[in-house]
Every structure is written in C-alpha cells, then in structure tokens.
Amino acid sequence: MLDLKFIRENPHIVAQAIKDKQEKVDFSQFLDLDEQRRNFLQELEFKRRQLNQLSSSMAKFKKQGEPTDQIHHQLKDLSQEIKQIELNYKKVYDQWEKLYHFIPNIPEQDTPLGSSEQDNKTIKIWGEVEKSKEGLDYHQVCEKLHLVNWQSASIISQSSFPLYLGDGARLEMALIMFMLDLHQKHQYTQVFPPFLINRDSMFGTGQLPKMEEDSYVIEKDDLFLNPTAEVPVTNLFKGQIIPEQKLPVKLSAFTTCFRREAGSYGKETKGLLRMHQFNKVELVHLVKPEDGFNSLEQLLSQAELVLQQLKLPYRVRMLCRGDMTFASALTYDLEVWAPISKKFLEVSSVSYFKDFQARRIGLKYQPENGAKQFIHTLNGSALATPRTMIAILEHYQQEDNTVMIPEVLLPYFSGQKVINSSEQ
Structure with missing residues (x-):
C-alpha cells in the first residue's frame, strides 16, 4: 500500500495513477473520509483527555469528602459522547479502509501510457x-x-x-x-x-x-x-x-x-x-x-x-x-x-x-x-x-x-x- 503521508501530500499523483491503471476507486471519497477519520480521532483524543481529567477530579473530591453528583453526571454524559464518536469513527474507518486497499501502486515515470x-x-x-x-x-x-x-x-x-x-x-x-x-x-x-x-x-x-x-x-x-x-x-x-x-x-x-x-x-x-x-x-x-x-x-x-x-x-x-x-x-x-x-x-x-x-x-x-x-x-x-x-x-x-x-x-x-x- 502507499504511504498515507505521500497520498495526502501528492493527491494529484495518486489520482493520475488510479486513472492510468484504470482502477475503479473513488479517490475523492477516500480523501473526504480520510479527513473525517482524522477529525474523529482528534475529537476522541480531546474527549478522552477530558474524561481522564474528570475522573481525577472525581477521585480528588471523594477523597476530600466533597459532593460528586455534578461530576458523576458529567462523566456519564461524556462517556456517552465518546461511545457515539467511536461508533461514528468505526463507520467512517471501515469505508475509508476499503477504499484505501483499492488504491494501486504508482507507475514509474518512464512506463508507457496505454490501456491494454x-x-x-x-x-x-x-x-x-x-x-x-x-x-x-x-x-x-x-x-x-x-x-x-x-x-x-x-x-x-x-x-x-x-x-x-x-x-x-x-x-x-x-x-x-x-x-x-x-x-x-x-x-x-x-x-x-x-x-x-x-x-x-x-x-x-x-x-x-x-x-x-x-x-x-x-x-x-x-x-x-x-x-x-x-x-x-x-x-x-x-x-x-x-x-x-x-x-x-x-x-x-x-x-x-x-x-x-x-x-x-x-x-x-x-x-x-x-x-x-x-x-x-x-x-x-x-x-x-x-x-x-x-x-x-x-x-x-x-x-x-x-x-x-x-x-x-x-x-x-x-x-x-x-x-x-x-x-x-x-x-x-x-x-x-x-x-x-x-x-x-x-x-x-x-x-x-x-x-x-x-x-x-x-x-x-x-x-x-x-x-x-x-x-x-x-x-x-x-x-x-x-x-x-x-x-x-x-x-x-x-x-x-x-x-x-x-x-x-x-x-x-x-x-x-x-x-x-x-x-x-
């Protein structure tokens, strides 16, 4: 497979290779899904940091004998948000991966153009x-x-x-x-x-x-x-x-x-x-x-x-x-x-x-x-x-x-x- 960094930095080269090799893969959709996938990962990383911080606060409040109801509700809501983001990410990832596996290798520059x-x-x-x-x-x-x-x-x-x-x-x-x-x-x-x-x-x-x-x-x-x-x-x-x-x-x-x-x-x-x-x-x-x-x-x-x-x-x-x-x-x-x-x-x-x-x-x-x-x-x-x-x-x-x-x-x-x- 191709390096993802190469694909993102050289989409025109990859698109041309797909065309030249007559492969049937929706490269525009792949790039869109790739961006969605990365956004979901960033969001998950942010939400998981929030969850860790709230969990630490909960432990601290319990130790000090302070009320934890508000944090408990926040933790519950945040956990549900994370589960939903994970489900969305999985759906996008599966589509992204399927397209990724159909992206061909890049032909060398001196290979002749042609279809058969x-x-x-x-x-x-x-x-x-x-x-x-x-x-x-x-x-x-x-x-x-x-x-x-x-x-x-x-x-x-x-x-x-x-x-x-x-x-x-x-x-x-x-x-x-x-x-x-x-x-x-x-x-x-x-x-x-x-x-x-x-x-x-x-x-x-x-x-x-x-x-x-x-x-x-x-x-x-x-x-x-x-x-x-x-x-x-x-x-x-x-x-x-x-x-x-x-x-x-x-x-x-x-x-x-x-x-x-x-x-x-x-x-x-x-x-x-x-x-x-x-x-x-x-x-x-x-x-x-x-x-x-x-x-x-x-x-x-x-x-x-x-x-x-x-x-x-x-x-x-x-x-x-x-x-x-x-x-x-x-x-x-x-x-x-x-x-x-x-x-x-x-x-x-x-x-x-x-x-x-x-x-x-x-x-x-x-x-x-x-x-x-x-x-x-x-x-x-x-x-x-x-x-x-x-x-x-x-x-x-x-x-x-x-x-x-x-x-x-x-x-x-x-x-x-x-x-x-x-x-x-």
Missing part, C-alpha cells in the same frame, strides 16, 4: 522472432504424440486442467528441474512453500481484495489455492526486520499455480495456452531501496537466460500503465515466439513493487546506522512452463512431427534425445 497489451513497448528482441515454419501447432502435436490427455483430465477434474503423460510429463519436470538448477548457480536459496495461502498473505502481496474473483478459495477454512509463488515466498518474511548485512535476499521457488482466469472471456483458451492449473518457477528479491532498479535488471536477465539456454527466440516488453498489475511500479514481460502458431506467448512477468508490498506485510530492514526502513520487493517468473513447452514443441519439431529435446534438457532425459508418441 497493444500499448506495451518492445525494448529488446533476441533470436529470429516472427520467423515461421510448417508443422503441427502445439495443440496438434500434443494430441499426436499423446503428451497431454485433456479428456481424462476433464473426467478427473474439469476443463482447462492438464494431465501430462509420458514424455509430456517428463518434459514438464525436466523444465522445472533445469530452471531450478540454473537459478541455484546464481546463489538463490530454494523454497518449497505451502500451496494453501491464508487471506492475510494474499492481501500482503496485493492479490486481495482486487483479484478475489480470480482465485480458488476453500471457504470452510478461508484458504486460497496458491496463485503464484510470489505470495507465499514474499510473505515468508511478514512482520520481520532484516539486518542490512543480510540483504539482498534472493529466493527461488517451484509451485503449482491455480487461477480461475475469470477475465479470460474472449481470449484463446485452447490447450496449454491458458489453464486453471499450471507450474511455474518464481524468483523473489528483497533489497534496499537504492538497489531496486539494479535488482530489476538482474531479475530480468536471469529470466531471459532460461530462454537463451533453451535457444528460444523472444522479445522483452515494458508494460503500459493500463496493463500493469495493481501492486507493480514497473513490469517487463518476456514473450517467446511460437513459429508454427505464429504468435508471441508471455512466459514471464518481472516486476518491481518498491515498498508497496512491504508496507502491507510490515517488512523492514535495519540499517547499520539509522532508522528502520521498508524493504523493496521484486519478483519474476523464470519461467512459467506451459507456454515454454509450447515454444519447444514448435521450435524443435521435426518433419515427422517428433520433437528434438533441447540440449540443456538432455541430462534430465536419461539419454533420450527425441520425444516420440507417449501412447500406452
């Missing part, structure tokens, strides 16, 4: 993108080689949940292990977190309240299925004060992610492209504020390295303000090229949140000299597996529609070099 992915800015291209080839698209090759069984998955669960088979399952696990091993070489500490997340943790990283309708929730326990490893891994440090000498903290995590994709109506949802359940390796950085932008570039380069070692062409896009997430100040997307489908596919988002998440979860660091400060948080997918698999199935597909295994994945295939049919 069409307005994102390409800042880098690696490899031969937009080069097409003939063959079966990813969905067709999955069916021909029996890599994913959607029919069985829908019987076990429902549509848009995957069931990988044979070499499809091996390729999925090989990708996960390759990415974890690669990040281990860059001094990441590996985390394997819970897949059920409580409401406070979902709020802490900015998924709630805005994204609740896109989340799977176990209502009886009020627990959410993990939407991304960003949530449990960042919340690992909730409420902590980290010594400066222990920064930066760099963590990697593989998790299965669950999303309803409530906003996907009208988008292509075939096969591996958009699913309710998918696997992802996530990187999380906790850094000092002055190290934030360098850390962002490092995160981006390490996500890119996965695609480079897989020899998959891609582009890097800076997201426009209307396409950024609620909590992000700056986001880059990595989009891999699928040459048979002839389209770019997002496989990673790398985001810088500044102190927005840290304020929500109460995460600070202690400088060697000076007062405690909020940490800056960053994270990035490195990478999500389904669309990475799509790119592999199309880039490495041979004339007979079998698929060569990328060189960096061979150690995970026990000598196997080609993906053939997995039909049983």
Whole structure:
C-alpha cells in the first residue's frame, strides 16, 4: 500500500495513477473520509483527555469528602459522547479502509501510457522472432504424440486442467528441474512453500481484495489455492526486520499455480495456452531501496537466460500503465515466439513493487546506522512452463512431427534425445 503521508501530500499523483491503471476507486471519497477519520480521532483524543481529567477530579473530591453528583453526571454524559464518536469513527474507518486497499501502486515515470497489451513497448528482441515454419501447432502435436490427455483430465477434474503423460510429463519436470538448477548457480536459496495461502498473505502481496474473483478459495477454512509463488515466498518474511548485512535476499521457488482466469472471456483458451492449473518457477528479491532498479535488471536477465539456454527466440516488453498489475511500479514481460502458431506467448512477468508490498506485510530492514526502513520487493517468473513447452514443441519439431529435446534438457532425459508418441 502507499504511504498515507505521500497520498495526502501528492493527491494529484495518486489520482493520475488510479486513472492510468484504470482502477475503479473513488479517490475523492477516500480523501473526504480520510479527513473525517482524522477529525474523529482528534475529537476522541480531546474527549478522552477530558474524561481522564474528570475522573481525577472525581477521585480528588471523594477523597476530600466533597459532593460528586455534578461530576458523576458529567462523566456519564461524556462517556456517552465518546461511545457515539467511536461508533461514528468505526463507520467512517471501515469505508475509508476499503477504499484505501483499492488504491494501486504508482507507475514509474518512464512506463508507457496505454490501456491494454497493444500499448506495451518492445525494448529488446533476441533470436529470429516472427520467423515461421510448417508443422503441427502445439495443440496438434500434443494430441499426436499423446503428451497431454485433456479428456481424462476433464473426467478427473474439469476443463482447462492438464494431465501430462509420458514424455509430456517428463518434459514438464525436466523444465522445472533445469530452471531450478540454473537459478541455484546464481546463489538463490530454494523454497518449497505451502500451496494453501491464508487471506492475510494474499492481501500482503496485493492479490486481495482486487483479484478475489480470480482465485480458488476453500471457504470452510478461508484458504486460497496458491496463485503464484510470489505470495507465499514474499510473505515468508511478514512482520520481520532484516539486518542490512543480510540483504539482498534472493529466493527461488517451484509451485503449482491455480487461477480461475475469470477475465479470460474472449481470449484463446485452447490447450496449454491458458489453464486453471499450471507450474511455474518464481524468483523473489528483497533489497534496499537504492538497489531496486539494479535488482530489476538482474531479475530480468536471469529470466531471459532460461530462454537463451533453451535457444528460444523472444522479445522483452515494458508494460503500459493500463496493463500493469495493481501492486507493480514497473513490469517487463518476456514473450517467446511460437513459429508454427505464429504468435508471441508471455512466459514471464518481472516486476518491481518498491515498498508497496512491504508496507502491507510490515517488512523492514535495519540499517547499520539509522532508522528502520521498508524493504523493496521484486519478483519474476523464470519461467512459467506451459507456454515454454509450447515454444519447444514448435521450435524443435521435426518433419515427422517428433520433437528434438533441447540440449540443456538432455541430462534430465536419461539419454533420450527425441520425444516420440507417449501412447500406452
């Protein structure tokens, strides 16, 4: 969340951010409620001082044997006034807090204006993108080689949940292990977190309240299925004060992610492209504020390295303000090229949140000299597996529609070099 002092001193900046990010929050009402809330607090403080003074006078009069009827009535009336002010304050506070939780992070100045992915800015291209080839698209090759069984998955669960088979399952696990091993070489500490997340943790990283309708929730326990490893891994440090000498903290995590994709109506949802359940390796950085932008570039380069070692062409896009997430100040997307489908596919988002998440979860660091400060948080997918698999199935597909295994994945295939049919 944003610093309240910043909001009060820079309402025009916050109002512009709300507009640019296309958030639906009545900021004028928030400012009005904020003023009412502060006035009620001042009034309560004044009335409580009066109550304490009268209570002291009552005790003094009793000790001296003087009449206390008048003070007793004053105390009773003042107590009733305070109760009513407290009720009014609570009503205003609840409305104020609800609006406060919907105020987004401020986009960085150099993020492009725009309302959708069409307005994102390409800042880098690696490899031969937009080069097409003939063959079966990813969905067709999955069916021909029996890599994913959607029919069985829908019987076990429902549509848009995957069931990988044979070499499809091996390729999925090989990708996960390759990415974890690669990040281990860059001094990441590996985390394997819970897949059920409580409401406070979902709020802490900015998924709630805005994204609740896109989340799977176990209502009886009020627990959410993990939407991304960003949530449990960042919340690992909730409420902590980290010594400066222990920064930066760099963590990697593989998790299965669950999303309803409530906003996907009208988008292509075939096969591996958009699913309710998918696997992802996530990187999380906790850094000092002055190290934030360098850390962002490092995160981006390490996500890119996965695609480079897989020899998959891609582009890097800076997201426009209307396409950024609620909590992000700056986001880059990595989009891999699928040459048979002839389209770019997002496989990673790398985001810088500044102190927005840290304020929500109460995460600070202690400088060697000076007062405690909020940490800056960053994270990035490195990478999500389904669309990475799509790119592999199309880039490495041979004339007979079998698929060569990328060189960096061979150690995970026990000598196997080609993906053939997995039909049983």
